[in-house]
Amino acid sequence: MLRQPLLMLARSEHVKNAVSRMPVSSGIVHSYVPGETTEAAVEATSRLVDDGLVVTLDYLGEDTLDVEQADTTVQAYLDLLEALSARGLTRKAEVSVKLSAIGQFLPEIGDKVALENARTICRAARNAGTTVTLDMEDHTTTDRTLAVLRELRKDFPETGAVLQAALHRTEADCRALAHEGSRVRLCKGAYLEPEDVAFQDRIEIDKSYVRCLKVLLAGQGYPMIATHDPRMVDIAGSLASRYGRAQGTYEFQMLYGIRPTEQQRLADTGETMRVYIPYGTEWYGYLMRRLAEKPSNLSFFVRSLVSK
Ligand code: FDA
Numbered sequence: 001m002l003r004q005p006l007l008m009l010a011r012s013e014h015v016k017n018a019v020s021r022m023p024v025s026s027g028i029v030h031s032y033v034p035g036e037t038t039e040a041a042v043e044a045t046s047r048l049v050d051d052g053l054v055v056t057l058d059y060l061g062e063d064t065l066d067v068e069q070a071d072t073t074v075q076a077y078l079d080l081l082e083a084l085s086a087r088g089l090t091r092k093a094e095v096s097v098k099l100s101a102i103g104q105f106l107p108e109i110g111d112k113v114a115l116e117n118a119r120t121i122c123r124a125a126r127n128a129g130t131t132v133t134l135d136m137e138d139h140t141t142t143d144r145t146l147a148v149l150r151e152l153r154k155d156f157p158e159t160g161a162v163l164q165a166a167l168h169r170t171e172a173d174c175r176a177l178a179h180e181g182s183r184v185r186l187c188k189g190a191y192l193e194p195e196d197v198a199f200q201d202r203i204e205i206d207k208s209y210v211r212c213l214k215v216l217l218a219g220q221g222y223p224m225i226a227t228h229d230p231r232m233v234d235i236a237g238s239l240a241s242r243y244g245r246a247q248g249t250y251e252f253q254m255l256y257g258i259r260p261t262e263q264q265r266l267a268d269t270g271e272t273m274r275v276y277i278p279y280g281t282e283w284y285g286y287l288m289r290r291l292a293e294k295p296s297n298l299s300f301f302v303r304s305l306v307s308k
Contacts, residue, residue, distance in 0.1 A: 002295040007192035010288035011063075020284040028301045031257045032290050033060070033283045038076070041279035042083050044256065045093050048275050052267045055093040056133060056253070057084075060280035061101040070103040070117060076280070077121045081128045090130040094160075096276060097121055098135045099145055115148050122156040133160030133183065133224075138191040139167055139198065146173070157181050160224065164189030165209035166198045174212045178219025185224035185253060186212050190289045210235055217243045217250065224274070226253035228262070247271055255290070 009015050034044035045055045059076040061069070077095055084090050102121075103113035118134070125132045134149055136142065145161075152159045161177060163170045166189030177184050188205050189198070199205045209232055216223035217239045225236045233252065240250055251272035254263050267273040278286050291298055 002298065003292045004192060006288055006292035006295065006298075010285045010292070016284045020281075028291075028297060029283055029287060032255070032287060033278050033280075034256060035279055036281050037279070038080050038083050041080065041277055042087055042089070044277050044279070045084065045089055046087060048277075049089060049092045051264060052273075053263060054251075054272060054274045055089075056096045056274055056276050057093060058096040058098070058135065058276060058278045058286075059101070060278050060282040060286055062098050062137065062282070062285050063100045063105055064103065065105055065107075067103065067106065067113070070101070070106070070113065073101045074117045074120055078124050081121075081124045081130070084130070085128040090128045094131045094133065095121065095125060096133045096135050098137060099148060100137055100141065104141065104144065104148075111144055111148065115151055118148060118152055119155070122152055122159055126156060126158075131158045131160060131183070132156070133162065133185060136162035136164055136187075136189075139164075139193050142167065142169070142173075158183070160185060162187060162226075163212065164191075165212050166193060166205045168197060168199070170208065171211050171215060174215040174219075178216055178221050180220040182219075182221035183224060184216055184221055185226045186216060187226040188229075190293070206232065210239075213239055217245055223250040224253050225250060226276075228254050228259045230262070233262070233266070258290075 034040050041057055045057065048055055057080060059073055059080065061073050064070050077097065080095065081090070084093050097118060099114040099118065102117035104110045106113055118132070122132050134145055136145055149159060149161050160183035162185040163173050163177070164187055174184065174186070186209065188209055199208055209227070213225065213236055227233060247270050251274050252266050253274045253276060256275050256277045263273050263275060291301060
């Protein structure tokens with residue numbers, strides 16, 4: 001019931017300005033975001049890698065209409081890749097990038113700027129010995145994001161994509177991307193989407209997730225199974241066996257701070273378990289999407305605001 005209003009608030013500049021002065025260290029924010037700085041992100045990475053997990057890092061930010069802000073985000077990724085490299089972590093850690101954070105929404109020049117900026121990050125990742133995955137935002141960006149992916153993959157075929165099971169189109173997108181060399185993260189989808197493009201019922205989304213899993217696991221690419229849902233994790237495990245997939249030919253992914261015991265359990269059974277670490281000061285939209293998935297956390301959030 002609270003999902004819709006929380007996802008609408010995720011896009012509200014007023015509420016964002018009111019709450020995002022709160023430091024990351026406070027209450028609920030800290031449970032999902034380890035810190036604001038490159039150092040904090042690298043420290044969190046190092047701890048997880050020591051425990052046998054792998055990582056993808058997201059410098060928080062989205063929907064920018066400001067070229068300088070987009071440049072700042074690109075520079076943050078370059079600094080991060082350098083810091084990961086200096087600590088010998090790039091075999092275990094890659095980066096996730098939202099195109100709207102690096103210019104996709106700039107009027108007229110958005111796609112061109114986002115592509116060039118993504119190229120710069122992919123080049124730095126390649127030089128550091130790691131990869132980039134393009135996060136997927138709401139359905140209005142899907143075609144544009146997949147077009148940027150196609151261009152990037154001409155020079156950086158290792159670049160990964162994200163597909164969202166909530167969208168009607170996704171099973172077909174999975175078929176198109178289940179080819180050799182392709183890396184696809186399958187998630188349920190975190191955005192508020194209209195019913196002409198997306199399933200609204202959670203059971204329908206789960207059924208779509210399973211159909212998409214089958215396509216990806218039966219295909220030739222590298223599926224990245226991003227879910228905290230115990231049923232989806234079990235089904236993915238069974239399907240991986242059914243399609244003769246050995247451990248390491250696919251991976252599980254979960255978000256930092258969500259079901260850490262399960263993350264460790266999967267890693268301990270020999271699965272590749274990648275944790276998505278968001279960091280930085282622009283945590284507002286990310287946090288609101290996490291609260292929408294787990295509204296029971298809302299009371300912790302309100303308490304941290306009140307005790308600010
Ligand atoms: P579901 O929401 O059904 O949750 C299953 C169970 O997981 C819950 O019952 C609860 O136990 C636990 N859980 C889930 N969310 C929680 C929370 N916030 N706090 C505490 N417990 C929680 N989306 C997108 O649109 N574009 C993207 O690029 C990405 N990228 C991405 C990367 C990775 C690594 C992950 C894991 C997820 C994403 N997502 C995403 C988010 C994804 O679309 C989805 O919104 C969330 O993963 C929640 O869906 P679940 O599959 O976990 O199932």
